[in-house]
Amino acid sequence: MKKLQDVRISVLDLAPIVEGGTARDSFHNSLDLARHAEDWGYHRYWLAEHHNMPGIASSATSLVISHVAAGTKTIRVGSGGIMLPNHAPLTIAEQFGTLESLYPGRIDLGLGRAPGSDQPASRALRRGLGSDGSDFPEQLSELRAYFDPNGAEFRPAGVRAVPGEGQNIPIWLLGSSGFSARLAGQLGLPFAFASHFAPEYLLPALHLYRSSFRPSEVLEKPHVMVGLGITAADTVQEARRLATSQQQQFLNLIRGRTGKLQPPVDSMDELWTPHEKAILLDKGKYSIAGDKSAIKERLQQILEETDADEWIIASQIYDHAARLHSYELVAEAIKES
Known part of the structure; x- marks a missing residue:
């Protein structure tokens, strides 16, 4: 049976802007958390693309990834995720080709097909692209072709991503339903899988992913990361x-x-x-x-349900010091299991 220590842990950062704080504060806190996470043994540090949300500062996701990668040394940094229908695939290939050139061997490209925004912001972002997410597979093929020197048939004639072409940037698909699975x-x-906001689809999506898996040059067998919302503290009462x-x-x-x-x-x-509750x-x-005891117990239950290969943990905690302590306790809980 897989043990908690066998599962990698990573950070999903929404770069929260807290009441009374600013985006500048958020970026400072994100880098501080990433540096601590690196010391505590976290494997990845991912940032999520959201728009038109006053409480989330990571809208220019590639820029924040660069900010975090520049201030850390070994932890992998990437997107959890880039909402591909908001962008031309060439733009993302160039951005992540640039990131990989600056921070070689440390960049991940996680991709989603949702807008990461409300309808007005989605329309503003996608002006001229004519995309509602339904062509995500075609966009993904084009994006992957920009990284592949032999992928000319899947991208516009004569167009190359520089930097980007020839770089080995791991691509992940993110989802909260069965499509991306x-x-x-x-x-x-x-x-x-984003089980922290779509829990009812977690197990069906993982089954669909594993049952439809075909070995590729990237992976010989399925590899699953499960997103969890975790708030840890010294006492259960304080964590709640x-x-x-x-x-x-x-x-x-x-x-709304x-x-x-x-x-x-x-x-x-x-x-x-009562209904909202x-x-x-x-x-x-x-x-x-x-x-820590409650974290270990529940994580073991979820591991037995999901057989996850990695956890990626989102902790929306108001106080920065408490947020740091939460991630530290999670790392300790897993090491002590």
């Missing part, structure tokens, strides 16, 4: 209090609102309705708030 399996690519910042963020999302990450509260009961608790099936 099946595509990743068919192409023999690694797959990451810290986790209310993320709960408030999800509550605003289901109410956006805003900065809010301070924790002692109780959510005055903020949500039920929705959020269901969405939190694969989120964990607890001390």
